[in-house]
Amino acid sequence: MKSLLKFITCGSVDDGKSTLIGHMLYDAKLLFADQEKALELDSKIGSRGGDIDYSLLLDGLMAEREQGITIDVAYRYFTTDDRSFIVADTPGHEQYTRNMAVGASFADLAVILVDASKGVISQTKRHARICSLMGIRHMVLAVNKMDLIDYDEEAFSNIRRDFEMFLSTFTDVEATVIPVSATEGDNITENSSNTPWYDGPSLLTYLEDADLTKDEGEVPFVMPVQRVSRPGNHFRGFQGQIESGQIRPGDEVLTLPSRERASVKSLLVTDEEVGEGVAGQPVTVQLDREVDVSRGNVLTNTDLPVTDRFTASLLWMDDEPLTEGKNFLVKAGTKTIPGTVVAIHYKTDINIGNQIKVSRGEKNELLTIEVVTAERSVFDTFRSNETLGGFILIDRVTNSTAASGVIEETIQRSPNTVWEDTSVTRDLRAGQKGQNPVTLWFTGLSGSGKSTLASEVEEQLVREGYHTMLLDGDNVRHGLNGDLGFDPGDRFENIRRVAEVSRLMNEAGLITLTSFISPYRTDREKAKGIIGEAFVEVYVSTPLQVCEERDVKGLYKKARTGKISDFTGVSAPYEPPVNPDVEIDTTDVPLEVAVNNVLKEIRKYLE
Amino acid sequence: MKVKAQAKNQEAALTHLDRLEAEAIYIIREVAAECEKPVMLYSIGKDSSVMLHLAMKAFYPEKPPFPFMHIDTTWKFREMIEFRDRKARELGIDMIVHTNRQGAEEGINPFDHGANYTDIMKTQALKEGLDKYGFDAAFGGGRRDEEKSRAKERVFSFRNENHAWDPKNQKPEMWKLYNTRINKGESMRVFPLSNWTEKDIWQYIRKENIDIVPLYYAKERPVVYREDNIVMVDDDRMRFEPGEEVVNRKVRFRTLGCYPLTGGIESEAETLDEIIEETLGAVSSERTSRVIDQEAAGSMERRKREGYF
Numbered sequence: 019m020k021s022l023l024k025f026i027t028c029g030s031v032d033d034g035k036s037t038l039i040g041h042m043l044y045d046a047k048l049l050f051a052d053q054e055k056a057l058e059l060d061s062k063i064g065s066r067g068g069d070i071d072y073s074l075l076l077d078g079l080m081a082e083r084e085q086g087i088t089i090d091v092a093y094r095y096f097t098t099d100d101r102s103f104i105v106a107d108t109p110g111h112e113q114y115t116r117n118m119a120v121g122a123s124f125a126d127l128a129v130i131l132v133d134a135s136k137g138v139i140s141q142t143k144r145h146a147r148i149c150s151l152m153g154i155r156h157m158v159l160a161v162n163k164m165d166l167i168d169y170d171e172e173a174f175s176n177i178r179r180d181f182e183m184f185l186s187t188f189t190d191v192e193a194t195v196i197p198v199s200a201t202e203g204d205n206i207t208e209n210s211s212n213t214p215w216y217d218g219p220s221l222l223t224y225l226e227d228a229d230l231t232k233d234e235g236e237v238p239f240v241m242p243v244q245r246v247s248r249p250g251n252h253f254r255g256f257q258g259q260i261e262s263g264q265i266r267p268g269d270e271v272l273t274l275p276s277r278e279r280a281s282v283k284s285l286l287v288t289d290e291e292v293g294e295g296v297a298g299q300p301v302t303v304q305l306d307r308e309v310d311v312s313r314g315n316v317l318t319n320t321d322l323p324v325t326d327r328f329t330a331s332l333l334w335m336d337d338e339p340l341t342e343g344k345n346f347l348v349k350a351g352t353k354t355i356p357g358t359v360v361a362i363h364y365k366t367d368i369n370i371g372n373q374i375k376v377s378r379g380e381k382n383e384l385l386t387i388e389v390v391t392a393e394r395s396v397f398d399t400f401r402s403n404e405t406l407g408g409f410i411l412i413d414r415v416t417n418s419t420a421a422s423g424v425i426e427e428t429i430q431r432s433p434n435t436v437w438e439d440t441s442v443t444r445d446l447r448a449g450q451k452g453q454n455p456v457t458l459w460f461t462g463l464s465g466s467g468k469s470t471l472a473s474e475v476e477e478q479l480v481r482e483g484y485h486t487m488l489l490d491g492d493n494v495r496h497g498l499n500g501d502l503g504f505d506p507g508d509r510f511e512n513i514r515r516v517a518e519v520s521r522l523m524n525e526a527g528l529i530t531l532t533s534f535i536s537p538y539r540t541d542r543e544k545a546k547g548i549i550g551e552a553f554v555e556v557y558v559s560t561p562l563q564v565c566e567e568r569d570v571k572g573l574y575k576k577a578r579t580g581k582i583s584d585f586t587g588v589s590a591p592y593e594p595p596v597n598p599d600v601e602i603d604t605t606d607v608p609l610e611v612a613v614n615n616v617l618k619e620i621r622k623y624l625e
Numbered sequence: 626m627k628v629k630a631q632a633k634n635q636e637a638a639l640t641h642l643d644r645l646e647a648e649a650i651y652i653i654r655e656v657a658a659e660c661e662k663p664v665m666l667y668s669i670g671k672d673s674s675v676m677l678h679l680a681m682k683a684f685y686p687e688k689p690p691f692p693f694m695h696i697d698t699t700w701k702f703r704e705m706i707e708f709r710d711r712k713a714r715e716l717g718i719d720m721i722v723h724t725n726r727q728g729a730e731e732g733i734n735p736f737d738h739g740a741n742y743t744d745i746m747k748t749q750a751l752k753e754g755l756d757k758y759g760f761d762a763a764f765g766g767g768r769r770d771e772e773k774s775r776a777k778e779r780v781f782s783f784r785n786e787n788h789a790w791d792p793k794n795q796k797p798e799m800w801k802l803y804n805t806r807i808n809k810g811e812s813m814r815v816f817p818l819s820n821w822t823e824k825d826i827w828q829y830i831r832k833e834n835i836d837i838v839p840l841y842y843a844k845e846r847p848v849v850y851r852e853d854n855i856v857m858v859d860d861d862r863m864r865f866e867p868g869e870e871v872v873n874r875k876v877r878f879r880t881l882g883c884y885p886l887t888g889g890i891e892s893e894a895e896t897l898d899e900i901i902e903e904t905l906g907a908v909s910s911e912r913t914s915r916v917i918d919q920e921a922a923g924s925m926e927r928r929k930r931e932g933y934f
Contacts, residue, residue: 253687257654259651408802410804
């Protein structure tokens with residue numbers, strides 16, 4: 019039986035990836051007659067002239083055929099006398115990088131195309147970096163469109179030198195460089211007379227002969243448990259795929275993270291009882307005693323790291339940026355657990371590979387981060403174990419696969435120091451909510467509209483996905499400040515407590531809105547002193563006359579008739595802010611306009 | 626040194642078919658472990674037979690922990706229905722048969738209703754069946770080598786609450802870390818045979834000695850020749866075009882579906898080896914024998930966006 023090689027083709031748009039594979043299938047006589055007929059027919063009615071357009075074989079989605087670009091991975095299957103192949107043809111556009119990464123994670127080998135007239139460009143480097151990140155150790159640089167530069171040996175040598183220099187910083191990657199023309203068919207299935215100076219193999223010959231065996235010596239037995247099968251009381255089997263090593267009945271295994279030892283009682287490969295199971299096989303393992311093992315645990319014969327903390331390199335794939343403190347589901351092996359990106363250390367520059375310090379990650383960036391998971395689980399470095407070292411981050415709200423990464427280092431800590439060595443910070447909590455926590459301090463006369471505004475603004479913010487808390491007289495005066503009256507001393511204490519609570523809310527990552535008359539400048543300054551930088555003063559400057567005309571609660575009337583004493587604006591002063599961050603007069607302004615104006619003004623504080 | 630050489634690269638020592646089998650079983654087990662209410666769609670064809678076989682192997686000695694469902698258009702070959710019922714009985718699996726009752730009562734048929742027939746009796750019936758039981762994941766036997774738009778589909782393919790596919794916005798699928806999380810009302814189609822080719826299917830059927838519907842083997846059958854297709858006369862509901870006459874020819878089928886819509890081929894292949902021999906040297910890819918597929922380019926993608934499997 020034949021072996022299987024999974025490879026990808028990648029490179030920039032218009033480098034001719036689809037054409038290359040199409041031509042290979044055509045030349046190697048690997049097309050069905052109706053596919054060949056359809057290809058010739060499609061080419062004729064297509065706009066690219068009468069020549070056969072080999073890329074039409076691969077660009078399958080209607081959107082792609084209309085735009086002439088490849089947006090998603092296309093898988094093709096062919097078999098030669100020597101090998102079976104699965105090729106993932108990946109998109110060249112930068113915006114579809116994540117689809118390229120999907121192909122790379124699937125493959126054992128990458129064929130990276132460059133345009134001979136352009137040489138190694140940043141997209142070449144991006145793709146090579148992602149291939150390397152995803153674990154590809156064999157790369158072929160196919161220098162395409164050699165026909166357009168008259169099969170110039172020197173130009174080819176320069177490109178080869180550039181690529182080899184670029185790859186020299188990568189560990190453990192083997193590279194081959196082949197001059198080809200996808201449209202003309204040079205060096206695709208057989209060596210071309212147009213490049214007599216090239217003495218290496220044609221692309222197909224190389225793919226047929228490539229030796230992908232890894233000389234890793236003796237590798238440990240590792241099997242992540244997919245499910246526990248218990249069809250009855252007499253049978254309890256752990257089902258999963260052997261990821262490395264081998265196992266036989268009678269062998270002792272270690273269960274992780276429960277750290278129990280047991281012997282293999284019986285072993286099934288699919289539905290057959292066998293004397294040995296090897297890497298790649300789906301097995302059901304029965305042990306000789308009860309152990310505490312469920313899905314996501316690992317059976318092994320070596321000691322693997324059990325931890326809740328690791329550093330990793332990842333490709334961020336979501337439209338929404340990654341911020342520190344954001345919480346995800348982490349899936350590695352067969353385990354899915356909640357986890358938090360506690361730190362973003364830096365991003366790697368695609369071109370030169372240097373590390374740039376950042377605190378957030380944008381789509382398609384390569385980042386180095388640190389993750390803490392909700393419970394300890396079996397994780398390993400990707401270098402030593404691809405199955406337990408590769409992971410994805412799943413957005414808990416949208417369920418999208420937001421990132422894929424590889425573990426660089428697992429971090430061990432003593433069991434009793436959870437969170438102590440890196441206490442949860444304000445930034446972390448804020449990042450978890452994806453927002454900048456501020457206190458919007460609404461001040462103004464009674465009846466100025468500040469409570470209505472604050473509550474409408476809060477509603478809008480919540481609708482936009484912000485996490486907020488509104489503090490106003492109703493929920494503070496009745497509880498926390500139930501012991502306070504209205505004399506200047508109590509008013510000061512009231513504001514002080516509200517400011518302290520606001521600060522705590524901000525510490526918790528929340529956007530706080532407060533709605534208090536807070537008439538004294540010194541009180542508000544005190545509040546600002548407590549709350550700090552996050553204090554945003556929103557002055558609702560509706561004039562006294564208007565407020566008094568509104569007199570919604572009838573308070574002004576009572577104050578004027580002396581039934582209420584110390585009433586701001588009537589029998590107690592209101593000291594307007596000298597330089598408020600936002601000012602709004604609600605006289606003759608419809609509510610939604612006023613709300614919009616405030617929202618517009620406060621946006622910059624929320625960024 | 627000897628131990629070292631043995632330990633080295635055992636995965637590569639597995640054959641092509643071993644690796645495809647392992648991948649499919651891994652996928653089937655992941656769904657069983659992670660999804661709330663999976664179902665395996667069973668079309669009675671050879672791919673479904675392979676998928677059913679894999680499901681039996683994946684959980685042995687347990688039975689598959691999910692039911693199977695056949696969408697019955699009421700126009701399937703009689704031999705298919707007999708085969709389905711026999712298999713379900715022999716294997717002791719839970720086989721749900723769902724038909725669009727309203728469509729059947731209104732007499733929707735492949736002769737009068739063309740593309741609408743496929744929509745009502747297959748696409749709508751499938752949506753109805755999935756909704757009726759609240760399945761969140763449905764295995765299908767689709768393969769990427771069948772058709773261009775399938776070549777781009779993920780193993781775990783998501784459908785919105787209307788069962789529609791959004792090909793421009795597929796979730797990244799990394800390594801074998803399948804993300805099975807869905808929002809309420811959404812569902813998944815899962816294709817464990819994504820990476821199999823028609824040839825792989827036949828070779829696996831031979832290797833595993835899998836039972837398939839006899840229609841795949843060449844035999845004298847009553848047929849009519851209609852345009853480029855050979856249509857079998859399976860029962861007295863068959864309608865004839867003027868001038869058509871029923872003749873007995875030795876034919877077999879490369880795909881199975883509703884008999885008036887399934888084209889046969891003239892063949893002498895009476896054994897699996899002969900079928901494989903014929904397939905390896907095949908001059909046309911298998912979907913051309915499915916009559917409804919011969920529409921404008923992109924028709925499969927369009928139907929899938931609308932919820933066709």
